[in-house]
Amino acid sequence: MTARLAKTDAMVAIYILVAFIMLIVPLPAVLLDVFMAFNIAIGFTILFACMFIKEVLDMSYFPTILLFTTIFRIAMNVSSTRYILTEGTAGNVVITFGQFVGGGDLIVGAIVFVILIMIQFLVINKGSERVAEVTARFTLDAMPGKQMAIDADLNTGAIDDREAKERRDKIQMESSFFGSMDGAVKYVKGDATAGLLLTAINLIGGLAMGMLRNGMDAMTALDNYGILTIGDGLVSQIPSLLISLSTGILVTKGSKEAEFGPAIFRQLFGIPKVMYMVGGTLVFLGVVTDLNTILFMGMGLLFIVGGRMMAGSLETAAIESEVDSEEAAAEEIRQPENVVSLLQVDPIELEFGYGIIPLADVNQGGDLLDRVVMIRRQIAVELGTVVPIIRLRDNIQLNPNQYIIKIKGIQISEGEILFDHYMAMNPGYVEEEITGIPTFEPSFHLPAIWITENQRERAESLGYTVVDPPSIIATHLTEIIRQHIAELLTRQDVQNLINNIKETNPSLVEELVPKLLGLGEVQKVLQNLLREGISIRDLLTIMETLADYAPATRDTDILTEYVRQSLKRAISTKYFPPHETTNVVTLDPKVEQEIMGSVKQTENGAFLNLDPNRSRAIIDSVGKEVQKLENLGKNPIVITSPIVRMYFKRLTEDYFRDLVVVSYNEVETNVELQSVGMVTA
Structure with a gap:
C-alpha cells in the first residue's frame, strides 16, 4: 500500500x-x-x-x-x-x-x-x-x-x-x-x-x-x-x-x-403526462404547419409510446413496492422477537405528554432540543464531565402537560406545565400580588403562579421572576443531572477523560494508572468530588495529587480529601465570595473527638459507628444552626477539621442535602469567615 x-x-x-x-x-x-x-x-x-x-x-x-x-x-x-x-x-x-x-x-x-x-x-x-x-x-x-x-x-x-x-x-x-x-x-x-x-x-x-x-x-x-x-x-x-x-x-x-445519468433521465422523462403532452404538441405541429410531417409525427409518436412505457413501469414498480412491503411486514412478524435491544437502559430520559410536544418540535418553533444541548455544555464547563446522551420521548400515558425525568430507567422527578402560560415567582420583595393559577416551581419546589402572555409585562414590572415553559423544564433537568452526575460517571467516561490528559501528560498517566491506582479507584475519587458539587475539570491537578498520595494509601475516601485540599482555590471561589465576610457554622471540638472515636476501620474502608441517640442529637443541633443561616439568607456551610470532614458529611447528607461541609485546609488564607453558631450535642 x-x-x-x-x-x-x-x-x-x-x-x-x-x-x-x-x-x-x-x-x-x-x-x-x-x-x-x-x-x-x-x-x-x-x-x-x-x-x-x-x-x-x-x-x-x-x-x-x-x-x-x-x-x-x-x-x-x-x-x-x-x-x-x-x-x-x-x-x-x-x-x-x-x-x-x-x-x-x-x-x-x-x-x-x-x-x-x-x-x-x-x-x-x-x-x-x-x-x-x-x-x-x-x-x-x-x-x-x-x-x-x-x-x-x-x-x-x-x-x-x-x-x-x-x-x-x-x-x-x-x-x-x-x-x-x-x-x-x-x-x-x-x-x-x-x-x-x-x-x-x-x-x-x-x-x-x-x-x-x-x-x-x-x-x-x-x-x-x-x-x-x-x-x-x-x-x-x-x-x-x-x-x-x-x-x-x-x-x-x-x-x-x-447516479448522474439515471437521475437526469428520470427527472426529464419520468412523468408520463409530460411525455404525452410533448408528443401531442409535436404531432400537432407536423400536421398543421409546413414542418416536415414525417419527422415531427414520428418523433411525437415516439414520445407518446415512451410515455406509455414509463407509465407501465411506474405501475409495475408501485405493485412490486406494495408486495415487498407486505412481505417485509410478514417476515417481521415471522421473525423471533429480538429482546436484546430491550435490555439497554438509557442514562437520562425526559418523557413528556403530547401537550408538550410543540416545545420539542423544531418545525413548530420549539427549542427544547437546543436547550438540552446547552445543558450538556453547561455541565461540562461547570463540573468538567460529559453528560450522557439525554433521550427525549413523548409518552401518551402521561397527562398532556406532564413530564417525567428518569435516571437509568427509574423515575426521579416530575413536573407539569401549562404550554401557553408563563411561571411567575415572587423573589421575596414583591408586595403587590398578581392573579394567576397557583403552582410550585418543580426544581426547588418554590411557590409560583401561572400567568398568561398578557400578564407577563406587568408581572416583570412588579418584580416577579417570569420564566417560559422550556426554561422550566431545562432548569429542572439541569438540577436533576447535577444531583445524580456522580452515579452517571462510568468507567468508560473516566477512561476518556484520562485519554485526554494522556495526550499532553503521558508520563503522569503512565505513573498513576494502573501502577498506583486502578481505573475504578480513580472513578470513585471523581464520583466523591462530583457528589458534593466539586468540579473535576482541573483533572491534571487531581491526578497529580493522586500520584503523590497513592503510594501511601489506596483508600479512595482519604485520597478524595487530599484532592479537595489541592483544589482549595476552586472550593473557596465556589463557596466564599471575595472581599466579603461569609457566615458559617463551626463544629464543637468535643463533637469532632466523639465522631473520630466512633470511626471503625475495615478492609472495605472506614465507617461511622455512632450511638443513634448521639447521632440524633448532633443532627438536631445541625438543624438549628442551619436554620440560623437560612434566616440570614445565607447558604448553610459548616467548617470542620480536615480529619473529621468526610465522616461528618456522611452523617448529615441524608438529612441536609444542600449542606456544604468544608475543612479548614480547603479554605484560602485570604477568605474572611464569621462563625454564627456551633454544632454541639
Whole structure:
C-alpha cells in the first residue's frame, strides 16, 4: 500500500515537472503530440469523473486538479508556440485539428475557434463562477444550523457519537471544498484568457516570422501560420472547455446520492403526462404547419409510446413496492422477537405528554432540543464531565402537560406545565400580588403562579421572576443531572477523560494508572468530588495529587480529601465570595473527638459507628444552626477539621442535602469567615 502511494505521488510530481520542462526546453514534435493527446485524455477523464461521482466530496481535490491541469496546458501552449514560430510547423495533432475541424479553411477554423471561446467565457465559465460563489456563501451560512441539527439528533439518540463526528467532519470538508471551488473557478477563466492571448501572439508572431524570416508573402504566411495557430488554439481550448464543463457539473450537482445519468433521465422523462403532452404538441405541429410531417409525427409518436412505457413501469414498480412491503411486514412478524435491544437502559430520559410536544418540535418553533444541548455544555464547563446522551420521548400515558425525568430507567422527578402560560415567582420583595393559577416551581419546589402572555409585562414590572415553559423544564433537568452526575460517571467516561490528559501528560498517566491506582479507584475519587458539587475539570491537578498520595494509601475516601485540599482555590471561589465576610457554622471540638472515636476501620474502608441517640442529637443541633443561616439568607456551610470532614458529611447528607461541609485546609488564607453558631450535642 505504501509503495503504491509512493508511485502515485511520483506520477503527480512528474506531471508538474513535465509542465515546467515544457516552459524551458524545446520539445520534438512527436513528444509534443504525446503530451497534447494526454491533455485531451485528461480532459475527458475529469469530465466523466465529475458526471458519475455520487457526491461532490468524491472530487474533493478538484481545485488542486484544476491548478495542475491549468499549469500543464499553459506550458504546452508555450511549447507549441515556440515550435510554430521556430519550425513553421507543430506536429501531427495541431495540423490535423487546424485542417480537419476548420475544414482546411482559415476563416471557418477561426469562426469555430471564436465560438468555442465565447461558449467557454460567456456561458460555462460565467455561470460556474456565479454558482460556485453562491454555493460557497450558502454552505458557510448553513454550517451553524447543520451543526445544531447534528447535536439535536445526537441528543435524541437518532445517531451515535461516531456518526455525529463523521457528519461534522463532512460539513467541514464541504465548506472547505466549496470555498476552494469559489477561487478555483478563476483558474479556468484565466486559462481561457491566456489561451486567447497566446493564440493572438501565435498569429502575429507567425506572420512576422513567415514574412521577415522565411520570405513568404502576406497571404501565404497567413494561410500557413493561421491554420497552425487555429489548430494549436483548438488543441488547448477543447480540453479547457471539457474542464470548464466539468467545473460547472460539479458545482451544480444537486443530488448527493443518485447516479448522474439515471437521475437526469428520470427527472426529464419520468412523468408520463409530460411525455404525452410533448408528443401531442409535436404531432400537432407536423400536421398543421409546413414542418416536415414525417419527422415531427414520428418523433411525437415516439414520445407518446415512451410515455406509455414509463407509465407501465411506474405501475409495475408501485405493485412490486406494495408486495415487498407486505412481505417485509410478514417476515417481521415471522421473525423471533429480538429482546436484546430491550435490555439497554438509557442514562437520562425526559418523557413528556403530547401537550408538550410543540416545545420539542423544531418545525413548530420549539427549542427544547437546543436547550438540552446547552445543558450538556453547561455541565461540562461547570463540573468538567460529559453528560450522557439525554433521550427525549413523548409518552401518551402521561397527562398532556406532564413530564417525567428518569435516571437509568427509574423515575426521579416530575413536573407539569401549562404550554401557553408563563411561571411567575415572587423573589421575596414583591408586595403587590398578581392573579394567576397557583403552582410550585418543580426544581426547588418554590411557590409560583401561572400567568398568561398578557400578564407577563406587568408581572416583570412588579418584580416577579417570569420564566417560559422550556426554561422550566431545562432548569429542572439541569438540577436533576447535577444531583445524580456522580452515579452517571462510568468507567468508560473516566477512561476518556484520562485519554485526554494522556495526550499532553503521558508520563503522569503512565505513573498513576494502573501502577498506583486502578481505573475504578480513580472513578470513585471523581464520583466523591462530583457528589458534593466539586468540579473535576482541573483533572491534571487531581491526578497529580493522586500520584503523590497513592503510594501511601489506596483508600479512595482519604485520597478524595487530599484532592479537595489541592483544589482549595476552586472550593473557596465556589463557596466564599471575595472581599466579603461569609457566615458559617463551626463544629464543637468535643463533637469532632466523639465522631473520630466512633470511626471503625475495615478492609472495605472506614465507617461511622455512632450511638443513634448521639447521632440524633448532633443532627438536631445541625438543624438549628442551619436554620440560623437560612434566616440570614445565607447558604448553610459548616467548617470542620480536615480529619473529621468526610465522616461528618456522611452523617448529615441524608438529612441536609444542600449542606456544604468544608475543612479548614480547603479554605484560602485570604477568605474572611464569621462563625454564627456551633454544632454541639
